[in-house]
Amino acid sequence: MDNKYPPAYEDMDDSRYSTEKTNDNILQPEEVFLQRQTSAKRLLSKEEQTKAARSDSMKKLTRGDSAKKLQTLNKFDPANAYSSTDTVLKPSTFFEKFQAWMINEGARKIFTAMWIIIHGLVFTMAFLNFLFHDNLKTARETFGITFVFARSAALVLHVDAAVILFPVCRNLISYLRQTPINTIIPLDQNIEFHKAIGWSILFFTIVHTVSHWINFYRLAVATNGGIVMWLKLNFISGPGATGYVMLIALIVMVCTAAEKPRRAHFNRFWYFHHLFVPFFGAWAFHGAFCMIQPDREPKCKDIASFWKYWIASGTIYIGERILREIRARHTTYISKVVMHPSKVVEIQVKKEHITTKAGQYIFLCCPEISLWEWHPFTLTSAPEEDFISVHVRVVGDFTEALAKKLGCDYEEEAKIRKKNKDRIKSQYDGIDISTNNLELQKVLPRVMVDGPFGSASEDVFKFEVSMLVGAGIGVTPFASILKSIWYRVNYPKKSTKLRKVYFFWICRDYDSFEWFQSLLSAIEEQDLQQFIEIHTYLTGRLRHSEVGNILVNDDGNIKDTITGLRSPTHYGRPNWDKIFSNMRDQYPSTDVGVFFCGPKPLGKQLHTKCNLWSQGFEDGTRFYYGKEIHVTSPGAGPWAIGSTQSVSWWSLSISTESLVKIKIICKGSGKVVHTGEATCGTGNHDFVVGDWDVNDKYFPVVYLEKDETCKGVGGLFEIYKTDEKSYY
Structure with a gap:
């Protein structure tokens, strides 16, 4: 089967790309132009700004003309073209409210x-028993209520242990997704x-442990053993020694599995x-x-009953681990390695006995x-293709090591590109990668x-209409989905x-996603x-170059100036209510x-909008939120001087009235956890989180005097030495 897209159809109808203007743009064109022009200028040196001010394009266009140029880029927006009232039609009856609630929340x-009720019932019944x-009268008289x-608490822990492994049995979850369950x-x-079960285990472990500390104290007092007896019961007795092994293991697992430590040090978590x-x-x-015996015989009949609870989930989990090895x-x-720009490596793999689904x-x-x-990566190949592929962003120890094993040395390639001024292009540009890297001649690693494994994106094909939302690195899983949709439409088998x-x-910029932009162009050209x-x-x-392109391009240009796509680029964030x-209104009944993949705050916003705009009555439109689609990222940091790193920028709280506040964690000769300006280390290792104003709010900059290790949360960071800093 030929997996390449057929040649673009040259006689495509361009009527839908008319220059029709709307009044519902997120930002007014004039405001957009001024904001983008100011932001672009701030990136330039004084000399470059002087040249820009003297350029013909900047001279010839008035403020109003420039606004019209930018408005042309927003010439067609289906979200606004079908404009109507923005009124939310709230359910009027209890049944309609219940129906709407069941769509996404029920x-x-x-x-x-039900799970909380089960926990409560188990604890209550055990407590009364x-x-x-x-x-158990003797035990109660000796130890009391503890x-x-x-x-x-021990009985609740046994129930949690019985089910905690089920959610991580991936093959089981993938199978059950296809059933009515x-x-x-x-x-x-x-x-x-x-995670919820893990926190429950931690909570009831604390209850169980503290209670037994008190029990051991009372037993030591009752036997006149004092502190020596208490220590023996805790650390030498069988229940005490095994209990501390469990407690230490649990605390370490919980601490390393917390979100921030896990993202920063995935291998340690693993x-x-x-x-x-x-x-x-x-x-x-x-x-x-x-140790604590009942009053009558048989006294130790029901001891060590843990295996009875754990056997089902444990057997399935062990079976899955064996299946992984097989x-x-x-x-x-590896059949092909494509070295994309912006440190993205595409790996195409041939494998026997594998069937995939989109997403x-x-x-x-x-x-x-x-x-x-073992590291998770989202598939970017379609099920209709005869290979599987992933796109790996080279950030972090594992991905850097993997790229070098594949012969993709971006540092060496950057030197070659600077020397030869060659441009490495994506495979979707139809040009093979040009490289002088001798490592590529070696045998590729196994x-x-x-x-x-399954994900929520498989449900895309269960709806008549689907909205796919990708933000930042979250566009990765949509490569597979969009390609599969294209194949199903153009080569339908069922x-x-x-x-x-x-x-x-x-996205903030397209620099890191050239490969995805090229894919969109290929799909758009052939979506007849x-x-x-x-x-x-x-x-x-x-x-500055992008502003210049916008200013000098004709209004009638079919393709967008920034992306090269036929669909226009909109500036600012989407107006989700609109x-x-x-x-x-377009799709009643x-x-x-x-379906969304990206930063959590945006996911919560979309979830809220789905609930807000869903209608529970018979003829209403129902928006089913398909949860965040799984996508993997190697984690942030450590970052070196001269590097540029992008992390969860949606976590920023940005408004036009205030400056950006960034949390910086700097690990150098000292320790700092601060917002705004901070001092790194014990000496004069000052760095400034700044160079912003209202029009420059999207680009915080971190400057370091020494080659410290720096890590941040929220925003796009450029790392420089202090002597390279140009103060504002």
């Missing part, structure tokens, strides 16, 4: 409530469920999380010592780097693949329910049925799937 909240059971709390249990939130093996091992013997040894080889992800291991490291797709691409509508939103600042309002 199953998840009902399941959560241990409080009034006539066979004995009841310890035993009740998926409509009852929110399987797409399996990791959140796993290795330390395998402490669950000694954790469960110690648990198996923890209750086998029959699948990893299937024949795989799934795999785990990748390179034995030459580490036999034990990779092991586990998966694929009927599909999907009739229309709206893709919203939101206008099945996919692409809307790009640029939220960052424009460069978009959802117009989708509601329709189920619309909304």
